[in-house]
Amino acid sequence: MNRQLHLNLFIHSRGHHEASWRHPAASPLPLTDIRYYQDLAQRAEAAHFDSIFLADQLALGDDVAQAARTWLEPITVLAAVAAATSRIGLIATASTTYTEPFNLARQFASLDHISNGRVGWNIVTSWLAAAARNYGGDGPLSHAERYVRGEEFMSVVKALWDSWGDDAVVDDRAGGVYAREDRIRPIDHRGDYYQIAGPLNLPRCPQGRPVLVQAGSSDTGRRFAARHAEAVFTAHMEKATAQAFYADLKQLVEAEGRPRDQALILPGLSPMIGSTEAEAQRLSRELNELADPEVGRRRLSGRFGGYDFSHLPLDRPLSPSDFPDPEKVEAARSRTEVIIGLVRREKLTLRQLLASLAGARGHFTMAGTPEQVADLMEDWFTGGAADGFNIMPPILPQMLDVFIAEVVPLLQRRGLFRTEYTGETLRDHYGLARPPGMRA
Template identity: 75%
Template sequence: MRQMHLNLFIQSRGHHEAAWRHPLASPLPLTDIRYTQELARKAEASLFDSLFLADVLGLWNDVESTPFNWLEPITTLAAVATSTSRIGLIATCSTTYTEPYNLARQFASLDHISSGRVGWNIVTTWSPQAGSNFGGIGQVGHADRYERAEEYMSVVKALWDSWADDAVLDDRAGGRYAERMRVKAIQHAGAHYQVQGPLNMPRPPQGRPVFVQAGSSDTGKRFAARHAEAVFTAHLEKAAARAFYNELKALVAAEGRRPAQVLILPGFSPIIGSTEVEAERYAQELNELSDPEVGRQRLSLRFGGYDFSQLPLDTPLSQADFPDPSKNEASRSRTESIVDLVARERPTLRQLLARLAGARGHFTTAGSPEKIADIMQAWFETGAADGFNLMPPVLPHQLDVFSTEVVPILQKRGLFRTAYDGETLRAHFGLSRPDVRFG
């Protein structure tokens, strides 16, 4: 029987922008590694497929009122790997602002450290503040980011394949550590990168990390169809998720790949209470802690710095209040989703910001454990998802509630595992190990 996949997305003290102020949020500093380690152990005890960490390459403009800074994900997951044994570990890293040789080394190391539990969330970095932090490169346009990313993927795949699986002999008696003919240079010379290779460590246990991708623009979907093995996507309602699911699976097949080897995992941020009334009260508490002006600044950043300061908070919005998403050089897919919502529902700015405060444009809802399980089952069984990237609004409290109240319902219905069947992230996701492209 097909079963859903669950990843825990850790961000700040929860995914609601006011989570850090909530009394049930963790008291630990975001820079305390125990915070992430404890959440990872909780998720592993609940048999989650993996842990997912995002990354931001610059300081956001609302640092005074929002803690949006935390430990760098690759080093964080190295520490988490030593305090867990089965759960997968997915780190975000940018193709725009990271040298491919460095990235290949870091993820190969992390896969060895974790005994094959690593995934790479491939991002092309849209945030305008990132560019000024990397050699004055500036913000790179949408098309240029994906052009660089295509070449980048060629380089890192070649580096992970620069050692054959049997290259390491470790023959102490004979004095031969590796078979030199089974290690080769990649000699890449392209438009953006010149990399000689080979990588200076053996091939990772999984062959290469699991490739995760989150772009949902037309260019992003084509990129995912060629490279991704799991796709983290954002939808505000099930119909849009189903349309995306069907389109991406078709694009994967058109690339000559098996659709079952690409998992689609929408973000899902439920507020869970023992009753509907309790859940709604929890949601109201969080929204009352939110500052709409912080939300307005976040919306501006999402639209590449567009000025929304003149929009009144309590007047219904229209598409004319927003710039054309197709011309946005920042987060194109997310802005398209927001403008579609405005056209469909005509919310006020205050209502829109409250909707986005919960999980930045991912699906949010509030309800009892049974309601949450019903929603997840409906998305899973009607072709909208292969599983979910769970985004608890408050951490660790809402993860604890999900684990103790929702997971058992899913297990009782046969929708989620009752034990790990494998040791690696590829095993959890049901993905094949790529053959080495050597020779």
């Protein structure tokens, strides 16, 4: 079979544009109504998407008065979505910084059993100062320490998921033996951050381990991804940087002794789709006019670890000197580099930058026809920039429906996307090997 692209639906608010919640085409359901998430997952499943994804934030934003977010805790949401779907993969974010390894391993293994092997974990190392205060800390860990701690966390959860042999449960009613004790082993981990005996208190999950997803693009984040990630969500505003990231990460994956096709790279794509390019651009302008630039200014500040941008006028062209050095930012460093790179290339004013980020927070946005969207996806996919895409509709469900009705058939006719599911698990959809279990 020819290589085919992978599609993940990123569900966020009522769409990925920060003003989507105000748009009349957005869902009327409250963002605390589970039917909203179940319905979107069912639409994506009917279109044979590989997966859906829910991000998370561990503190209330200071823009709550003018912003709507995905409020529900994502692991809980996916348990309910699993019961309303049968084939689509289900990916949730959870933090290595503010979660105990045993709890996380147990939750995701449970979800994998509940969904019959459709779960993935998006690994994050949390940086928000407000989140640190919610979890008993005075401030966030440094960028370096977050990843050092994350490495030990990964060793622990992998050992816990592998602490039961695949053949441990025999369920022999006649013989009176439920499980083989010799195939259930403690992990006895003693490290700098964690001391955990194990084993996990439930059998090995259908996929062996949940699919491991990661989104960090800093140098440290890339090396972390090369060791652990099986899918990488990444943000690029132009094809050239996406190609460079793709080539670099695939090389790092191979240097870790892993096959390059076992780490999929899925850049974010937020398309506003119209029957003509002019219509798509009109829809985009209409949505941008609903955005509050001061909300955008506060979000930009959050991206740079609280840096104060209040002194900058909205309509003066920016330069990189208006921003702090990304190497000194302890927040999401990779996204700060994307933003400064955009300013350097396009000489944007603050108003223009905030409008660009309002669309998808630094991911690739475009306004065009279905053919233009399909052409771009094919160009990136065949041009060494992507293994697929993290689809981020600006308005939900409207632009998801247009993408499914107009773009997906074009991709299918070009032989680039499946017309039916051929496997049962998320590993099947992504073409990933099942991790080997405990040796006898």
